[in-house]
Amino acid sequence: MLALLPALALLPVLLVVLNGAHAGGTEILGSFLLGAVSPSMDPALLKALFIGLQVTVATALMGWGCSLVLGVLLGCLSSERLWSTWCLPQWPAHALHRLLALPRSVHELIWGLLLLQVLGLHPWVAVAAISIPYASLVARVWRDQLQSLDTSCLEAMLQTGATPMAACLTALSPSMGSVLVSYGGYRLECALRSATLLGLFGLGGLGMDLELSLKSLQFHELWTGLWLLMLVTIVLEQGLRIWRHRSGQVQFRQRQVLGFVLAVLFSAGLGAVWLAQLFPEAGSLNWLPVAWPDLHSLLLAAQELPWLPMLWETLMLTLLAAGIAIGLPPLLLLITPSRVLHRCVSGFWVLLRVIPPPLAVLLLLLSNQPTLAIGALALGLHNSGVMGRLLQEGLGEQNDSAHVALLSSGASPQVSWLYGLLSPRSPSHLAYGAYRSDVILRETVVVGLIGGSGLGWQLLESLSSFHWAAVLLLISAYSALTLLGEWLSDQFRQHWLQS
Known part of the structure; x- marks a missing residue:
């Protein structure tokens, strides 16, 4: 059940996204889906x-x-x-x-x-x-x-x-x-x-x-x-x-x-x-001088930046996106137990991996208001494509004798899949989910640059204005945060691999 519970992150994310959708979003979404069957x-x-x-x-x-x-x-x-x-x-x-x-x-x-x-x-x-x-x-x-x-x-x-x-x-x-x-x-x-x-x-x-x-x-x-x-x-x-x-x-x-x-x-x-x-005319690289900030500039920038809101939004982006990435793959496979549907789900994972998170955020913003949930949904769906592919590959290589035995005893396809296939595979899925959470923490900068939330948005603003003191502080904060996330993911991964 621990492999399925993270999917609960979909509930608040979808509620916010659906509540922020406007009337023109349906037409835009329809045009987007129509373009899939009639590419130029x-x-x-x-x-x-x-x-x-x-x-x-x-x-x-x-x-x-x-x-x-x-x-x-x-x-x-x-x-x-x-x-x-x-x-x-x-x-x-x-x-x-x-x-x-x-x-x-x-x-x-x-x-x-x-x-x-x-x-x-x-x-x-x-x-x-x-x-x-x-x-x-x-x-x-x-x-x-x-x-x-x-x-x-x-x-x-x-x-x-x-x-x-x-x-x-x-x-x-x-x-x-x-x-x-x-x-x-x-x-x-x-x-x-x-x-x-x-x-x-x-x-x-x-x-x-x-x-x-x-x-x-x-x-x-x-x-x-x-x-x-x-x-x-x-x-x-x-x-x-x-x-x-x-x-x-x-x-x-x-x-x-x-x-x-x-x-x-x-x-x-x-x-x-x-x-x-x-690029035959690219030429050689040219070093453009940068005026590095002094200590006084760093102190002023540290006082100006809204640290608590930025860190809170970055952590919430990570938690919500990680919950979607970890919980959505087993949930979809559970409600679609047949092999034909599993192949359709495999195609869905490929599509999610192909669409970069910033592109998904831009697409969602055409029919929705800019919120943190937009970035979490785009980032979570993209990483669920990676998690789903690895989960399906692992299940395909796994011994299915317990699954067959449960089906023969009269259990439903969902129950037999849950206990016969997912249960033995869940420790490795959660272990990789811990590693993927660390990757998602790094990738929050990607959707933050587009969605207007977290450290990523502030970093883009500072880069655009050549505010190097703020850039240096923000990158240092991001490095410290990701190193902490890396340490935590290592601890969780070792726990699940040993269980």
């Missing part, structure tokens, strides 16, 4: 969307490749176990591990907006905005996996006279190769979503085309872009699913791991060449 096939539009898609994919590939390479290197350098293998003191690894918490605590959108201010509009800005936090996230996962490995084989090889480098490559590469392939594929999927999101805020790509179509109420053109993005997403997800399925059954050897590393490097190089061809 204008050749000029298709050409523009195809170019935007190329920018998004190239940015995602390069950002993914760079972040994966940097993340693995930083993860190795922040692992105390590897430092002790070389008989070196462990404090530099511990210090680096703590230092890497800062880049990942800042969302890639904030990195993009900051780099846009100091480097100007350039295709490399979006790549850097993805690479910086992603490299830190990869380093965290890689380091944690290294720390949790059984070192008996490594110690045995060292005692036989093997060099530390040879011992690490031979003893650790099979297990870490599987981690690299599985988690690396997941990060590629995230990079595609992040590249689309950055386009919504002026950093190029398909996201910019989607935003222009929505703001001009050209829903037929909007759905052309969404169907195109959905097609790419489905192809990528199916490829990664086959990839993960194989990596879960095969122990990777050194040659296979080396082949994957070469593929990552090739992807980064391909993305760089691709972007250079798409």
